[in-house]
Amino acid sequence: MAPTRAAVLVPVRSRDRSRAGAAGSTRTPDARLDEATGLAAAIDLDVVVATLVPLADVRPATFLGKGKVEELAGLIEAERIDLAYVDASLSPVQQRNLERAWKTKVIDRTALILEIFxxxxxxxxxxxxxxxxxxxxxxxxxxxxxxxxxxxxxxxxxxxxxxxxxxxxxxxxxxxxxxxxxxxxxxxxxxxxxxxxxxxxVPFPVVALVGYTNAGKSTLFNRLTRAEVFAENLLFATLDPTLRAVGLPHGTRIILSDTVGFISELPTTLVAAFRATLEEVIEADLILHVRDVAHIDTAAQAADVADVLGELGIDSDDHARIVEVWNKVDLIEGEARAQLDAEAARRPAEQQPALVSALSGEGVEALLDRIETRITAGRITRTVSLAPEDGQGLAWLYRHADVIERSGDAETGRTLVTVRVSPERLEEIDRRFPPNP
Structure with a gap:
């Protein structure tokens, strides 16, 4: 069956056009059009027409103005469009009236995102x-x-x-x-x-990856875990959450969670429906906010992620719990890269981002060190002495603590195990493995 011929229509208010790219603006119209086209491509629509549509005021009956509706009707008929995607939230009445005027199927942003999901x-x-x-x-x-x-x-x-x-x-x-x-x-x-x-x-801290869709979370997940989670240059390539155990450079073990990408104007019905999935984020010990810093609207995308985190009850300004990961730095060169490095360096130490390329591996080792530093903050190191035959005790330590080092004591023949534990587990460690008199 031939692909569905689609028109992608992005309504843009005149004031949005005039301040595109200005400080405080949400996102540029061209970037919105690119994203809308990407959404359509994510379900294999044949995008025949992709255009910005000027919008003075929202009309209750048709969303767009009467003249623009008639103009687009001619274009849709001439291009034999089977489906018109309007990148906005349409009421049922607006959707029905546009379908009658254009004599074709019309879907809005919520419907298309639901279709992708x-x-x-x-x-x-x-x-x-x-x-x-x-x-x-x-x-x-x-x-x-x-x-x-x-x-x-x-x-x-x-x-x-x-x-x-x-x-x-x-x-x-x-x-x-x-x-x-x-x-x-x-x-x-x-x-x-x-x-x-x-x-x-089994006290493995949970580290969750969050970010705008297509920011490179799954590629970074694969890089950190050496897994093969589906990662492609598609919007919403990852939907179902994935968990993997990861060993950090100095022995700490974590559970890394990859989650569905966020997007601007994410339908509230989806946020509610996916709350069970996103509980991995809500309960995470550390959250890595992965940003595509090579994207023209990276700041607006970061704001959208902060909004969704807010809906989940997570304060995006909680810098003790959230680390920004500036991904795709391999796409930035020369003076632009120098400016990016300088911007990162100017931030206070607790707010400094990790600059990485999930694709090339640049900065990934430093990120792993950063994760371990955050996760182990406040933990206590203890060296435990075990009898050589105490395999059960050794197994218990591996299950319940971070084993940093293991060596033999030549004089006593005992096994020395250096572990790192949270303060609340220290009493249990000392009770199970009392120091030798």
């Missing part, structure tokens, strides 16, 4: 979370008529024709399914809580 989800949990968000979105959009789109298909029905779930399902069935999914996700939340409790008994 629907295709990316691989685990049962991820699928349930996306379906819950989709159903909540769908409740207000049940009355539809797309009789000219019978050949379209889509992962969750947004790109689908008549006869598919979005049209046929009534409110009662949606409500029943929502209740069923919420029950299943409650079980997921309980299971995650049990997993976290079991990890508390």
């Amino acid at each position: 629907g295709r990316r989800a691989r685990t049962r949990e991820g699928t349930l979370q996306v379906e819950l968000a989709h159903l909540n979105y769908q409740k207000s959009r049940l009355v539809r008529s797309w009789t000219h789109l019978e050949r379209q298909r889509g992962g969750f029905g947004f790109l689908g024709g008549p006869g598919e779930t979005q049209i046929e399902t009534d409110r009662r069935l949606i409500g029943e399914r929502i209740i069923s999914i919420e029950r299943e996700l409650e079980q997921v939340t309980r299971t995650r809580a049990l997993h976290r409790k079991s990890r508390e008994r």
Whole structure:
């Protein structure tokens, strides 16, 4: 089947155009257009038209002005567009009226992100979370008529024709399914809580990667863990969370968590649906905020990540817990790189970012040292003496503490194990392994 011919339409207010790139602006219109096109490409749409659309004021009936709607109708007909993506949040009335005016399927930003998530989800949990968000979105959009789109298909029905779930399902069935999914996700939340409790008994700190979508989190995750998590130059390449154990340079072990990328105007239904997944971030001992510093809108993207962290109850100014990782420095050269280094150096010590290239490996060893320094702050080092036959005690130390060094005492034949533990575990260590008289 031929790819869906799509038009990407990014409404831009005139005041946004005039201050593009100025201090305090959110993001440049061209960068918004690039991102919107990337979102469309993420589900293999054939983007035939991609354009900025001037917007004076939002119209209740059609979002865009009447003249612009008519102008775009001609373009959509001439280019034989099957799907128009409007990079904004449309009300059901606006969406329906645009479909009538343009005689084609129209989706908004929320619908497209949900469609991407629907295709990316691989685990049962991820699928349930996306379906819950989709159903909540769908409740207000049940009355539809797309009789000219019978050949379209889509992962969750947004790109689908008549006869598919979005049209046929009534409110009662949606409500029943929502209740069923919420029950299943409650079980997921309980299971995650049990997993976290079991990890508390094996005290590996959790370090979570967060960042704007396509900032390079999964590439960095692979670099740090030597894993092979799916990492590609796509928006939302990672959806389901991934956990891996990592040994740091001086013996400390951590659990590293890769999470779904954030994005501006992330639908609140998705933030709510993925809260169980994002609990790995909420409970993390250390958060690495990965930024694509080579991107023109890196500052705006950082602000969007801070907003989502805020929705999760995490203060983005908590510098004791959050480390900024400025990724993709390999793409910055010459004077621009010198300015970047100078900007990083000017920050107070506790706020200085780690400059890395997840692709080339530049700065990664320094980042690992930085993680270990943060994680071990306040921990106490103790050397324990074990009888040579005490294999059970040695195994216990490896399970419950960071083993820094292990050596033999030639005079006594005992094994000396240097460990690093949190203050609350020190009493237990001393009780199990009292000093020799």
